[in-house]
Amino acid sequence: xxxxxxxxxxxxxxxxxxxxxxxxxxxxxxxxxxxxxxxxxxxxxxxxxxxxxxxxxxxxxxxxxxxxxxxxxxxxxxxxxxxxxxxxxxxxxxxxxxxxxxxxxxxxxxxxxxxxxxxxxxxxxxxxxxxxxxxxxxxxxxxxxxxxxxxxxxxxxxxxxxxxxxxxxxxxxxxxxxxxxxxxxxxxxxxxxxxxxxxxxxxxxxxxxxxxxxxxxxxxxxxxxxxxxxxxxxxxxxxxxxxxxxxxxxxxxxxxxxxxxxxxxxxxxxxxxxxxxxxxxxxxxxxxxxxxxxxxxxxxxxxxxxxxxxxxxxxxxxxxxxxxxxxxxxxxxxxxxxxxxxxxxxxxxxxxxxxxxxxxxxxxxxxxxxxxxxxxxxxxxxxxxxxxxxxxxxxxxxxxxxxxxxxxx
Amino acid sequence: xxxxxxxxxxxxxxxxxxxxxxxxxxxxxxxxxxxxxxxxxxxxxxxxxxxxxxxxxxxxxxxxxxxxxxxxxxxxxxxxxxxxxxxxxxxxxxxxxxxxxxxxxxxxxxxxxxxxxxxxxxxxxxxxxxxxxxxxxxxxxxxxxxxxxxxxxxxxxxxxxxxxxxxxxxxxxxxxxxxxxxxxxxxxxxxxxxxxxxxxxxxxxxxxxxxxxxxxxxxxxxxxxxxxxxxxxxxxxxxxxxxxxxxxxxxxxxxxxxxxxxxxxxxxxxxxxxxxxxxxxxxxxxxxxxxxxxxxxxxxxxxxxxxxxxxxxxxxxxxxxxxxxxxxxxxxxxxxxxxxxxxxxxxxxxxxxxxxxxxxxxxxxxxxxxxxxxxxxxxxxxxxxxxxxxxxxxxxxxxxxxxxxxxxx
Numbered sequence: 001x002x003x004x005x006x007x008x009x010x011x012x013x014x015x016x017x018x019x020x021x022x023x024x025x026x027x028x029x030x031x032x033x034x035x036x037x038x039x040x041x042x043x044x045x046x047x048x049x050x051x052x053x054x055x056x057x058x059x060x061x062x063x064x065x066x067x068x069x070x071x072x073x074x075x076x077x078x079x080x081x082x083x084x085x086x087x088x089x090x091x092x093x094x095x096x097x098x099x100x101x102x103x104x105x106x107x108x109x110x111x112x113x114x115x116x117x118x119x120x121x122x123x124x125x126x127x128x129x130x131x132x133x134x135x136x137x138x139x140x141x142x143x144x145x146x147x148x149x150x151x152x153x154x155x156x157x158x159x160x161x162x163x164x165x166x167x168x169x170x171x172x173x174x175x176x177x178x179x180x181x182x183x184x185x186x187x188x189x190x191x192x193x194x195x196x197x198x199x200x201x202x203x204x205x206x207x208x209x210x211x212x213x214x215x216x217x218x219x220x221x222x223x224x225x226x227x228x229x230x231x232x233x234x235x236x237x238x239x240x241x242x243x244x245x246x247x248x249x250x251x252x253x254x255x256x257x258x259x260x261x262x263x264x265x266x267x268x269x270x271x272x273x274x275x276x277x278x279x280x281x282x283x284x285x286x287x288x289x290x291x292x293x294x295x296x297x298x299x300x301x302x303x304x305x306x307x308x309x310x311x312x313x314x315x316x317x318x319x320x321x322x323x324x325x326x327x328x329x330x331x332x333x334x335x336x337x338x339x340x341x342x343x344x345x346x347x348x349x350x351x352x353x354x355x356x357x358x359x360x361x362x363x364x365x366x367x368x369x370x371x372x373x374x375x376x377x378x379x380x381x382x383x384x385x386x387x388x389x390x391x392x393x394x395x396x397x398x399x400x401x402x403x404x405x406x407x408x409x
Numbered sequence: 410x411x412x413x414x415x416x417x418x419x420x421x422x423x424x425x426x427x428x429x430x431x432x433x434x435x436x437x438x439x440x441x442x443x444x445x446x447x448x449x450x451x452x453x454x455x456x457x458x459x460x461x462x463x464x465x466x467x468x469x470x471x472x473x474x475x476x477x478x479x480x481x482x483x484x485x486x487x488x489x490x491x492x493x494x495x496x497x498x499x500x501x502x503x504x505x506x507x508x509x510x511x512x513x514x515x516x517x518x519x520x521x522x523x524x525x526x527x528x529x530x531x532x533x534x535x536x537x538x539x540x541x542x543x544x545x546x547x548x549x550x551x552x553x554x555x556x557x558x559x560x561x562x563x564x565x566x567x568x569x570x571x572x573x574x575x576x577x578x579x580x581x582x583x584x585x586x587x588x589x590x591x592x593x594x595x596x597x598x599x600x601x602x603x604x605x606x607x608x609x610x611x612x613x614x615x616x617x618x619x620x621x622x623x624x625x626x627x628x629x630x631x632x633x634x635x636x637x638x639x640x641x642x643x644x645x646x647x648x649x650x651x652x653x654x655x656x657x658x659x660x661x662x663x664x665x666x667x668x669x670x671x672x673x674x675x676x677x678x679x680x681x682x683x684x685x686x687x688x689x690x691x692x693x694x695x696x697x698x699x700x701x702x703x704x705x706x707x708x709x710x711x712x713x714x715x716x717x718x719x720x721x722x723x724x725x726x727x728x729x730x731x732x733x734x735x736x737x738x739x740x741x742x743x744x745x746x747x748x749x750x751x752x753x754x755x756x757x758x759x760x761x762x763x764x765x766x767x768x769x770x771x772x773x774x775x776x777x778x779x780x781x782x783x784x785x786x787x788x789x790x791x792x793x794x795x796x797x798x799x800x801x802x803x804x805x806x807x808x809x810x811x812x813x814x815x816x817x818x
Contacts, residue, residue, distance in 0.1 A: 016462075065495065069484070075484070076478060083463060
């Protein structure tokens, strides 16, 4: 008898009809003889509507009160799902974050889970009751309601699974697994049977929206197996687990991409030790997150300096970069917010040489210019003109033979 | 420095604009130098919409989960009001029933308040923070969210005021006080400056909707002064307090009425000791509440028996009465659901004779037939044809000189 934690996202419980479908699916887990704990997000766009309501009251709502307001979104969905389960004869009980005692820090809107008390949940499970737990929310040491940030219900599910020593944490969503790349862009994209935590971390960090980054980090830390499944459909989904040493690791598992990019290039700056600091300090001091950074020396003793920021920060970052560059007389500052980042990820890169070479050859033969490169042990990211992104993903997907019917790479 | 508990009903916080107005009003109490605790209902028709949502999921929602769902209504309004207060520079903090620890029985949907913990509220007040508390809800010994029934926010406010030993509990609503009768029916109806608990209990029990009956009972039990005020307007409202022995009590303070009535008459039954029991038992056994009861003996040894029920129970009660009357061969069962009840209430009735005589004379001279009568020490209720109710209220209001400009009767 396994213990499964299932997490259903907002679109999976977006209507009364869908809530009944979720209840039927939870009931099937019990019929198989397994025990199940369910974590649920707010229905559909409920959270967005609550944020809009608060903003219509005042532009900068008190963070403590905003959390108390947002937490009602999941409270509605857990109550409705528990009702739907009870109505079909499955004993169920809803629990808010405060009722479980999902203890978090007091950083409203971005609290971190510190501990999950299991007493209430274990008592319910032992009594044959399905606990239906509100995702995204917790309670701080003073008893204030907190939320753990957007996408936080994935993290709630993982934290529950870790605390309860569950056998598997299933993330049920509107796709039936993790794909080699976004199947809306590449028709030949293939569902992956299995993926390592490290690969999933890189994919989530580089633009894949299937799983919340913090949830994967949490699962990786505790070695908890995650499974991404379609909430309204069958199929085995994608298992995310420790690397399996008995299976040869794929060179490239998947391709993630992110259009939310902007690039700033400062050319002709002195190639001196403090140049990077002088140029970046005003930007990071303004709280703007900097992603890729490249400093390329020229033969004349100057250097070209480039970095990327979120597209929404572009105008401000450009202005700040101009201010920083004023210290370097020869500098010229340019930029563009029509760039995108493509990343290839695979644990096989560790042992396989030539992956970068094959990527660059593929892009070059397609006439696509690489504007910036950054790498990790199992990832290569390239910055491209946004207009060329789709073609780049297609060519790369083909070059690494990611299409096809076979389950495992 | 007084401690005031203010309760704002759903219509008072029915929109973002109204929530700002309530915040301004709460701020004024603080500016006067008083301390204030606020209890709030769900916005507008939020509770009805949540009930509809649950019913669209299943016809008979699990009571525990229905309470968890309904409690989100007040959680939204307390968070928004606390935001509005904070935004105007008044430190405020929202508290759900569970956060305060308003301990109730586990009877979901109609729980009774057993205890109110004051530690969180007192700590907030001592820190200069306005506690904004969710009305209508509490938490049981197992930590489950409970609700205390419709109109329960009045009761929450009174319970908070009693627990905190507040100087006054103000019920802010869409009328500016308690009137001699419903001013929508009688233009000359006059706001009462003051009313005793007993009078308010009788008025609330007989159809006045200004205050929730249980809240008045609670306040009366602990001698807590209540004040009914307009939430969006000025004026002293109506004070409901212990009888003031230094002021002569009014003979009649007010007139309440209730259209939700139906009458069943069983005539020609044996005038035997067990007749009433035989006739009423099937009705009360079906859970139907019986209000007025009269057994009038005839000269031929038979008796006429009459009682009233809620109009919604009329058809079922008539059928059950016919079944009960089948044991009495001569009986004839009639009924009507086109009746209404008018009640006059006043503590002066205790010491003034002739009130009933004046009432009957008034109605008789207006050609209005009284179909049933019931009384308490400070109340006389009469059942009338519904079509004659409005005229009866007008004539009685005049006969007891309830109109006029003077504040105190």
